[in-house]
Amino acid sequence: MSESTGLLKSHIVKKYWMAFTGLFLCLFLTGHLAGNLQLFITGYAGQLQFNQYAVFMTTNPAVKLLSYVTYISILFHAIDGIVISMANRKARPQGYAYSKPEKNSMWSSRNMGVLGTIILVYIVVHMQNFWYEYKFGTTPYMMNEDGTAPLLKDGTAIPNGEIVDGMIMQAGENLGPAMGDLYTIVMEGFANPILVVFYVLAMAAMGFHLIHGFQSAFQSIGLRNKKYSPVITKAGYAFAILVPLLFAIIPVYLFIMAA
Numbered sequence: 001m002s003e004s005t006g007l008l009k010s011h012i013v014k015k016y017w018m019a020f021t022g023l024f025l026c027l028f029l030t031g032h033l034a035g036n037l038q039l040f041i042t043g044y045a046g047q048l049q050f051n052q053y054a055v056f057m058t059t060n061p062a063v064k065l066l067s068y069v070t071y072i073s074i075l076f077h078a079i080d081g082i083v084i085s086m087a088n089r090k091a092r093p094q095g096y097a098y099s100k101p102e103k104n105s106m107w108s109s110r111n112m113g114v115l116g117t118i119i120l121v122y123i124v125v126h127m128q129n130f131w132y133e134y135k136f137g138t139t140p141y142m143m144n145e146d147g148t149a150p151l152l153k154d155g156t157a158i159p160n161g162e163i164v165d166g167m168i169m170q171a172g173e174n175l176g177p178a179m180g181d182l183y184t185i186v187m188e189g190f191a192n193p194i195l196v197v198f199y200v201l202a203m204a205a206m207g208f209h210l211i212h213g214f215q216s217a218f219q220s221i222g223l224r225n226k227k228y229s230p231v232i233t234k235a236g237y238a239f240a241i242l243v244p245l246l247f248a249i250i251p252v253y254l255f256i257m258a259a
């Protein structure tokens with residue numbers, strides 16, 4: 001096998017991985033958005049529902065497994081994306097001196113590396129904001145509606161319960177872990193206008209990344225033939241606009257409601 005054939009093969013393998021991990025991350029985004037839409041439910045009912053959802057997401061074994069697949073997909077997608085972007089740059093060191101790229105390709109398709117990097121920075125900040133805070137930070141605990149009793153993870157209120165190191169104690173007996181109040185962490189986060197603007201800008205980058213990425217993934221796995229191409233193009237635009245838009249509306253809405 002010549003060196004150039006080997007490079008081409010490894011490039012094709014990388015494109016496959018980019019496509020599979022990218023499409024899996026689109027599925028993750030859809031599920032994550034559906035879960036986050038619960039933040040539109042107002043009052044105590046919304047708070048309880050979101051915190052019960054957070055317990056389910058962090059304790060259900062199947063969801064836990066999917067979480068690990070998500071982390072690995074993000075890493076693979078980002079590393080492969082950086083390698084492919086750098087290889088593309090190397091392949092045209094003199095830039096586009098003799099051709100006008102804007103006529104042949106979209107702005108987003110030429111800037112996938114930059115857009116992906118913005119999204120990666122966003123994910124790191126985002127994980128710190130909520131995921132890290134919930135798992136390792138000083139999370140508040142969920143109380144019953146009149147604030148007199150802490151809740152166990154299954155939602156049972158424990159009158160006279162005392163929380164010690166995350167456990168609910170009653171008359172000296174350890175009844176189990178208390179339910180964390182992730183809802184309040186999210187509300188407090190989005191009371192900060194800088195964080196809200198950061199989320200909105202990141203979702204704009206996500207939209208442009210998806211406009212090219214969604215369609216390109218189907219192309220890479222060979223499904224973008226004559227028959228399916230129009231459907232994939234339409235679905236790609238719909239996904240790339242709708243999903244980031246809904247994600248962006250959540251922090252804006254919560255900020256306005258908290259004001």
Ligand code: HEM
Nearest residue numbers: 032036054057067070123126130131182186247248250251
């Ligand atoms: C308004 C928008 C968003 C809100 C309110 C939000 C909220 C949250 C919360 C509360 C968590 C921690 C609880 C959990 O682990 O389920 C979380 C985790 C996470 N979020 Fe978001 N999210 C938003 C958008 C996004 C976007 C656009 C991405 C991807 C680019 C993303 C990626 C993740 C990841 C990878 C995790 C860790 C999931 C896991 O551990 O399984 N989020 N998000």
